[in-house]
Amino acid sequence: MRTSLNEIKQIDDHLFSQATVEDALLFDAMLIIDPNLSYKIMWQKRAHQLVQQYSRRTLKAEIESVHQKLFNEPANQSFRQRIMNLF
Amino acid sequence: MATFDLLNNTPAEREQFFITLYKKGFPTVAKYVSKMGGSFDEAKDIFQDALVIYYEKTVNSSIEINSNEQAYLLGIAKHLWAKKFRDDIKLVPLDSYEDENGFIESDYEQPSPNKLMHYLETAGQKCMELLKAFYYDKLTVNTIAGLFGYSGVHSASVQKYKCLEKVRETIKEKSLAYEDFIE
Numbered sequence: 001m002r003t004s005l006n007e008i009k010q011i012d013d014h015l016f017s018q019a020t021v022e023d024a025l026l027f028d029a030m031l032i033i034d035p036n037l038s039y040k041i042m043w044q045k046r047a048h049q050l051v052q053q054y055s056r057r058t059l060k061a062e063i064e065s066v067h068q069k070l071f072n073e074p075a076n077q078s079f080r081q082r083i084m085n086l087f
Numbered sequence: 088m089a090t091f092d093l094l095n096n097t098p099a100e101r102e103q104f105f106i107t108l109y110k111k112g113f114p115t116v117a118k119y120v121s122k123m124g125g126s127f128d129e130a131k132d133i134f135q136d137a138l139v140i141y142y143e144k145t146v147n148s149s150i151e152i153n154s155n156e157q158a159y160l161l162g163i164a165k166h167l168w169a170k171k172f173r174d175d176i177k178l179v180p181l182d183s184y185e186d187e188n189g190f191i192e193s194d195y196e197q198p199s200p201n202k203l204m205h206y207l208e209t210a211g212q213k214c215m216e217l218l219k220a221f222y223y224d225k226l227t228v229n230t231i232a233g234l235f236g237y238s239g240v241h242s243a244s245v246q247k248y249k250c251l252e253k254v255r256e257t258i259k260e261k262s263l264a265y266e267d268f269i270e
Contacts (some may be wrong), residue, residue, distance in 0.1 A: 005248040047255040048222065054204065054215050055223035056139055065133050066105040082114060086121040
């Protein structure tokens, strides 16, 4: 793996606390030596936030299509009626 | 307990999982929301958010759900209803909290769509799907290699980091150009 990808992996291991004790110590040392590393960590955290946001959005679309199935298909009419009677 | 094999976490499996949870859980939640004076649409929104939370707990194997799914979904829904009520009357500021990875979570409401997300969804959808499979759906690297057609686990892993780098660099560039890309 090229160097920049190794660094991405190291930051991931740091973010998810998956590094070995030795690697974690090494990473802490790198943080002191390389002032850009903390920025890279910040951007990588944001990337993970965005992946989570994207994933939730995709999952919600799947859930909505289940909803449409349950509330529009004739086979589920009794389920729909049971819910609608509550409102 | 509605659950599925994580090795087989495909869209078809998830659909079945959610249909089961909908049939079991939605009547109770709808009854509760209706009793509290809520509408059908409010019940639907709250229940769907509860399903997202339930899914996340299920794929995160470190957390065990001890009660049955019906009670669990109702519990989340009650919490979300109370939160919605607090937020609606604006007595309490929107709170956020950090999850175990230190990420700030804006609870479970979807942040408003933004240009950056749109960009990543269109220009980098394959990467976003791959990253979702790894980090959100928590599929094993073997499963991912098969699903995405990689020759082996090594190339799937390499691709994961390439994609993460691409997303990271995109966010960095766009954010530096447009401060308001990041919420």
